[in-house]
Amino acid sequence: MTTVDDRTAAAPRRKGPARGARRSRLTDEHGRRVAPWELVVRYLLLVAVLALTVGPFVWQLSTSLKGPTEDIFSTPPKFLPSHPTLHNYSRVSGTIPVWNYAFNSLKVAVANVVTNCLGAALAGYAIARLRYRGRRLLTLVFIVAMLVPVEGIVIAQFQTMRSLGLNNTLLGVVLPGCVGAMNILLMRNAFLHLPQEVDEAAIVDGANAWQRFTRIALPSVKGTLAVVAIFAFMGSWDDFLWPLIVLSDSSKFTLTIGLNYLHGTFADDQRLVAAGTIIAVVPLIVLFACLQRFFFRGVGEGAVKG
Amino acid sequence: MSSPTARPATAAGPVAGAGAGREAGARPASGRRFGSRPPGGRSAAPRARRHLPSTPWLFAAPGLVIVCAFVLYPFVSTLVDSFTDRRALVAGHWVGLANFTEMLHDDAFWIGLRNSALYMVVVVPALVVLPLLLALLVHKKIPGIGFFRSAFYTPVVASIVVVGLIWVWMLDDRGLINSVLEAVGIGKVGFLSDQWLLLLSAMFVTVWKGLGYYMIIYLSALANVPRELHEAASVDGAGAFRRFLTVTVPAVRSTMVLVGALSSVAAFKVFSEVYVMAGPKGGPAGEDTTLVMLVERTGTGLTGRVGYASAISVVVFVITLGLMLLVLRADRKEDA
Numbered sequence: 001m002t003t004v005d006d007r008t009a010a011a012p013r014r015k016g017p018a019r020g021a022r023r024s025r026l027t028d029e030h031g032r033r034v035a036p037w038e039l040v041v042r043y044l045l046l047v048a049v050l051a052l053t054v055g056p057f058v059w060q061l062s063t064s065l066k067g068p069t070e071d072i073f074s075t076p077p078k079f080l081p082s083h084p085t086l087h088n089y090s091r092v093s094g095t096i097p098v099w100n101y102a103f104n105s106l107k108v109a110v111a112n113v114v115t116n117c118l119g120a121a122l123a124g125y126a127i128a129r130l131r132y133r134g135r136r137l138l139t140l141v142f143i144v145a146m147l148v149p150v151e152g153i154v155i156a157q158f159q160t161m162r163s164l165g166l167n168n169t170l171l172g173v174v175l176p177g178c179v180g181a182m183n184i185l186l187m188r189n190a191f192l193h194l195p196q197e198v199d200e201a202a203i204v205d206g207a208n209a210w211q212r213f214t215r216i217a218l219p220s221v222k223g224t225l226a227v228v229a230i231f232a233f234m235g236s237w238d239d240f241l242w243p244l245i246v247l248s249d250s251s252k253f254t255l256t257i258g259l260n261y262l263h264g265t266f267a268d269d270q271r272l273v274a275a276g277t278i279i280a281v282v283p284l285i286v287l288f289a290c291l292q293r294f295f296f297r298g299v300g301e302g303a304v305k306g
Numbered sequence: 307m308s309s310p311t312a313r314p315a316t317a318a319g320p321v322a323g324a325g326a327g328r329e330a331g332a333r334p335a336s337g338r339r340f341g342s343r344p345p346g347g348r349s350a351a352p353r354a355r356r357h358l359p360s361t362p363w364l365f366a367a368p369g370l371v372i373v374c375a376f377v378l379y380p381f382v383s384t385l386v387d388s389f390t391d392r393r394a395l396v397a398g399h400w401v402g403l404a405n406f407t408e409m410l411h412d413d414a415f416w417i418g419l420r421n422s423a424l425y426m427v428v429v430v431p432a433l434v435v436l437p438l439l440l441a442l443l444v445h446k447k448i449p450g451i452g453f454f455r456s457a458f459y460t461p462v463v464a465s466i467v468v469v470g471l472i473w474v475w476m477l478d479d480r481g482l483i484n485s486v487l488e489a490v491g492i493g494k495v496g497f498l499s500d501q502w503l504l505l506l507s508a509m510f511v512t513v514w515k516g517l518g519y520y521m522i523i524y525l526s527a528l529a530n531v532p533r534e535l536h537e538a539a540s541v542d543g544a545g546a547f548r549r550f551l552t553v554t555v556p557a558v559r560s561t562m563v564l565v566g567a568l569s570s571v572a573a574f575k576v577f578s579e580v581y582v583m584a585g586p587k588g589g590p591a592g593e594d595t596t597l598v599m600l601v602e603r604t605g606t607g608l609t610g611r612v613g614y615a616s617a618i619s620v621v622v623f624v625i626t627l628g629l630m631l632l633v634l635r636a637d638r639k640e641d642a
C-alpha cells in the first residue's frame with residue numbers, strides 16, 4: 001500500500017521537465033486530460049492484472065526451459081531458468097507422438113474452417129437473401145439447433161457416429177461441428193445488412209443466385225467470414241469433450257487429448273507437461289497476435305446476436 | 307426507354323459467361339437501375355426468374371444436413387433414449403420414467419447436481435462483476451492500452467486443457483503459489499488435494515479464463531455509454547464509486563444480464579476444467595464430479611448406459627433452458 005502511495009506521489013515529480021508536453025498529449029478519447037496520479041494508478045493496476053493473466057503462461061514457459069539438474073521446486077521460486085534448454089521439448093516428442101497429435105489437430109481445425117466458411121455462408125445466404133416458402137421454418141431450425149447444448153447430446157452423437165462407423169476417426173471428430181448453426185446465423189446477419197438494391201440490379205442484369213452469391217454477396221462479408229474462420233479454428237483446436245469421447249485409439253489423438261494423456265501418465269514430470277502445453281498454446285497465441293481485431297469483433301458479434 | 311431492349315441482351319448473353327462480359331454489360335445497366343426499375347423492371351423480371359424453386363434448398367443443404375444429422379437428430383434421440391434402458395451395444399426397451407426415479411436415489415447424480423449448481427453460484431457473480439471492472443480499467447485509451455487488452459485476452463485463446471494444466475502446476479503442492487505462500491510464512495495449502503479447495507480452484511480457473519472474453523463484451527457496451535451522463539454526475543458531486551453505481555451499471559445492465567445468462571449456462575455445463583484438474587473420476591472418490599462428467603462417464607465405453615446418461619442429459623437441458631428463461635424474464639421485469 002505504501003509503495004503505491006509513494007509512486008503516485010513521486011511520478012509527476014520525476015517527470016518534471018516533460019510535464020508540459022505530457023499534459024497536452026495524455027488525453028482520453030473525449031479530449032479530456034488524464035490526471036497524472038490517475039494514470040499511475042491505472043498503469044499499476046494494469047501491470048498487476050497483466051501479471052495475473054500472462055504470468056502463469058510465462059511461468060509454464062520458464063518451467064519448460066529448465067534443465068533436469070535445475071530445481072523447479074525452489075523456495076523462493078526462480079523465474080528465469082539459469083541454463084535454458086530445449087531438452088524437455090525433445091523429451092516430450094520421445095514420450096508421446098506430440099507432432100502427430102499437433103498434425104491431427106491441425107487437420108481437424110483446417111477442415112473445420114473450410115466446411116464452416118462454405119456451409120455457413122451458403123446456408124446463411126439462403127435464409128437471408130433468397131425468397132421461397134419455408135424460409136422462416138429453415139431459420140427456426142437453425143435457431144433451435146444453436147440453442148441445443150452440445151454437452152447434453154454427446155452420448156447420442158457418439159451413438160450416431162458408431163452407427164455410421166465413424167467413431168475413432170478424425171472425420172468423426174470433424175463432422176458434428178463442421179457447419180455450426182451459430183455460424184450460419186452470423187452469416188445470415190451479415191448478408192441481411194447488404195442493401196437490397198444491389199441484388200435487384202444484379203437480377204435485372206440476369207445474374208443467377210449463384211453468381212449473386214459468389215460475386216456480390218460473398219466479397220461484401222469478408223469480415224464476418226474471417227470471424228467465422230478464426231472461431232472455427234480456435235474452437236476445434238481447443239475442443240476437448242467431443243474428441244475425448246469419439247477417439248479411443250491413441251494414434252489418432254488430437255493435441256488436447258494427447259496432453260491430458262501426458263498429464264495423466266507423467267503427472268510428476270512437470271517440465272515435460274510444461275513443454276507439451278507450450279507446444280499446444282503457441283500456435284494459437286501467434287494466430288491471435290496476428291489477427292486480433294477479428295477475435296475482438298467476433299466476440300462482440302457473437303454476444304449480441306447469439 | 308432503351309432499357310427494355312437492353313435487358314434481354316444482358317440477361318441472355320454475357321452474364322453466364324466470363325466476368326469481363328458481365329462488367330461490360332453492367333455499364334449501360336447502371337443508368338437504368340434507378341430510372342425505369344419500379345414500374346417496368348420488377349414486372350419484367352418475374353419472381354420465378356430470381357432463382358429456381360430448388361436453389362435455396364441446394365444452398366442450405368450442407369448446413370441443414372449436418373445440423374439435422376448431428377445436432378437435431380441426437381437431440382431427439384437423447385429425449386427418446388431417456389425413457390429406455392438402452393446400452394452402448396444393446397438396443398433398449400421402453401422403461402417409462404424408471405431412469406428418472408433411479409436418479410432420485412443415485413448419490414452420484416445428487417453430487418453432480420450439487421457441484422454443477424455450486425459452480426454456477428460461485429462463478430457467475432464473479433464473471434458478471436470482475437470483467438466489468440476490468441473493462442473499465444482498459445476502457446480509457448491511454449498509451450499501450452491495446453497491448454494490455456490483448457494480453458488480458460490471452461487466456462481465452464488457450465485451450466481449456468492447457469489452462470487447466472498450467473494451473474495444476476501453479477497450484478501444485480510444490481508449485482509456484484505454495485512456494486510463495488511458504489516463503490511468506492503462511493505454509494502450504496492443499497489446493498488440489500482437498501475436495502472443496504479443488505472445486506474452488508477449478509472455479510477460479512474458469513473465471514480466470516473467462517475474464518478477457520466478457521471484458522470485450524463489456525468494452526463494446528461501455529463505448530455506448532454517453533459521456534454526458536458521467537459529466538453531469540460529477541458536476542453534481544458524485545464520486546467515482548457513486549458514478550459507477552448510478553451511471554455505468556444502469557447503462558450496461560442489459561449487457562450484465564446477457565453475461566449472466568451466457569456464463570450461467572456455461573458454468574452449469576462445466577466439464578473440462580474439473581476433468582483435467584480433478585482427473586476423470588472427479589477426485590479420488592468422485593466428490594468433485596459435475597453433471598456433464600457424470601453423463602460422459604455413464605454413457606461411454608462398451609457397457610455405457612446410454613439410456614440413463616440420456617436421462618441425466620435431459621436434466622441438463624431442462625435446467626440450462628430454465629436458467630436462460632429465468633434470466634431473460636428477470637431482465638424484462640426490471641424493464642417494465
